[in-house]
Amino acid sequence: MQQPIGVIDSGVGGLTVARELMRQLPKEKFIYLGDTRRCPYGPRPKEQVKRYTWQMVHYLLEENIKMLIVACNTATAYTLQELQQTLAIPVIGVIEPGARAAIKSSQNKQIGVIGTEGTISSEAYPKTLKAIDHSISVDGLACPSFVPMIESGILSGEEAEKIVSTTLKPLKKGNKMDTLILGCTHYPLIKHLVQAEMGVDIQVISSGEETAREASLILAYHGLLQQGNSIPVHEFYTTGDMEKFRNVANSWFDAPIQVLELVELDPIQSSAN
Ligand code: DGL
Secondary structure (H helix, E strand, O other): OOOEEEEEEEEOOHHHHHHHHHHHHOOOOEEEEEEHHOOOOOOOOOHHHHHHHHHHHHHHHOOOOEEEOOOOOOHHHHHHHHHHHOOOOOEOOOOHHHHHHHHHHHOOOOOEEEEHHHHHHHHHHHHHHHHOOOOOOEEEEEEOHHHHHHHHOOOOOOHHHHHHHHHHHHOOOOOOOOEEEEEOOHHHHHHHHHHHOOOOOOEEEEEEHHHHHHHHHHHHHHHHHHHHHOOOOOEEEEOOHHHHHHHHHHHHOOOOEEEEOOOOOOOHHHHHH
């Protein structure tokens, strides 16, 4: 099937999922849309996140996508069910794949999860983990300072280390977890800092790999896999600063991104701002 696969996120975080998707599905063309101008979604009310997410989805439907990946935990927590019930194409989020990967990794069934305020307060991870195995104990922590730091391109160095260390302190106190889920797709960009802070005994899980595996299975099941051997040219769209987006994307992918365009999702709101 020649059609592209759509990937959405509130900003650059979904690139961590996109990289894994491109690695596991090298024949597929991806169109990535990051709503960088309105990032972060984490502290926003649920109805607003839903509206923004639908605007991204409508934009990508115009591009005739054959599958949608919601590469944002906050948007997944608030809109996945609605999108799956409404759209005629397969829709995948990142929470279930992340939860499954954590269950596979954990030996003692004590799992930690860090994410945005929205994701943590929605309890989407505890609900998903306990639906699979009710004996799992889950400890969640919102890390509101991580996304602004990552969106501004601070991915290492003393300042980043200090922010990570201060933020994660409450999670380290007396906790017996052996697995920590990065419940925000931005966080894999600072996984090295989180791992260093939590220590080598804790498995730090990003959902990208498992999400890509699920996408691959669903494409195969629906007969939607790309045939032929053409090399896809992926397209990237951002609603915000193009240079910042390009810098993060180029540091994350092996080769510089080729197509990057600025889009406006909500002209009425933009002119009011
Ligand atoms: N990437 C988003 C997520 O996974 C977080 C960024 C935001 O707060 O918008 O939840």
